[in-house]
Amino acid sequence: MTATEPATAPAPPGCPTSRPLLAVDGLGVRFRLPDVSVHAVTDLSLSVRAGELLAVVGESGCGKSVLAHALLGLLPANATITGHAVLHHPDSDPVDLVTCGQRHLAREVRGRRVGLVPQSPATALNPVRTGRRLLRETLRAHGRDRGGADRLAVDVGLDPADLDRYPHELSGGMAQRLVTALALAPDPALLIADEPTTGLDRPLVDHTLDLLRRRCDSGAAVVLITHDLAAARRVADTVAVMYASRVVEHREGDRLFASPTHPYGAALLDALPDRAFRPVPGDPPTLTALPVGCAFAPRCPRRTERCSGQPPPAPVAGGGTVACHHPIPTGAVA
Template identity: 85%
Template structure:
């Protein structure tokens, strides 16, 4: 994995007044294959602030999970990452998660200052240790009382008695709640939750989302990676819409759900059951063959010849940003 030297990432005015915690600047991730390159994340810039819950939404395969793994140095050896992701702390020097190296990430960042709720809990749990032992060891390493294991289990909606089971004895939903408890055990200032409600029924989905929301209300920050727009609408402060490896829209959640600016954001909302319940037409491009222009243009009802060139991510004047040659005017329909 290779990287470049740090610069300063731009702040997002939508969360003005909160201290920047994570500043991502021009982050790109490519995977080298024998006969192609996968452009998984392209020129991504975001700022996450203390007390903020940022939801990153988009169709499967758009690069959301790769973003999470890039921030924590969990990419495979055929990955090349450029750009910067600077993690701030009031008592220590800022650290660039891209350039600091695996040793620093493992010793001081991953599972400490930044927690991860993985998308696939079954592969993240040690199969020969019970949930209680996994949780107790995590608490001990971080100087916390092992007796907190039961409390953490209750916090995530898991029966404490289920901690005495091995991972293969847990249902998918139980395993999901266990990895959430493990991620919360060190009390990280930033939590990256990658599809944390997978396998949960509706009451537990709401329970988990409310738990994430409460973390932000106490000053921590959460990046919620999800394809569930209802989840984002329930708890997010800001929403970044990702399409074909790029952020195409980023604005306050209430404004986005009321009046999306990018045609793709509008199409995602129209697919919701409580709206038009109309699927987004067509298919996203392959990440090995991204077009030179707007990747959404073949599916977009507002496309023109101008869309053959890549639109820049530009501010709209109210703290929001959008990458579109023909953004949707306020109050207009697509």
């Protein structure tokens, strides 16, 4: 199946400059409810290249996990998806994940070219199979050595002996590490990790992040979906900040953490314990009643009447984009 490649912005400085492995253009996701529509993802465009770790960050409910599920066709029947998400592969034609259909996603994409570390491991594991059987079945299905199960367990920080347990016998952290191993078993070119450090203590968080970083350093690509800004800062090449269904800032990680240009990104960073430790004021809007203009305006100290209109993404000095009528100058203090 072929797809027309959408236009994509150049990679931010410091990132791989080859053709994107995944190019998302104008992606939108709406959920139809009896009386309202939920605008979960709105006009989202981004790309990730081989060797790149892209972190998608933002408060809970901003649309991060919906993005992951939309890319893999895992949304419920009441979802409407628009836009494009083109996946490239050196040995086959590009495929648009939005339009290719469930049959192609199931046979060619999910768990093969794209791996997923789900946010809720308890619902992703077969309760009547041990971790070892799950891993061996996955390895065999992809033509890989079944004896690699123990090695994968060690890679994710799991004692190989724990593979002989059933899912209900595992702690939340153990189950999280098992689903990470299952996602890595086919050696996918792109890994989408949705809150992969949930339930892990700090040493295991760092172990998991370092594992994802090594995946990129060996040539794969990773999309890390997380609310943990410290995790993103530790390993990300690029960061996309989501707010109320939209990407409001997308830049090289080091530059964004040093000098955010969107007031929301600056407020998120100010909430970190090693910074101002000041919560973001106010509450995000509901996704069933998004404002016509900038959704962050009611919480923003820089708002003006101009913010009643939707700000388009604009280039930032040094690379990347920001969607704000009154961005913070790079190097300035918010």
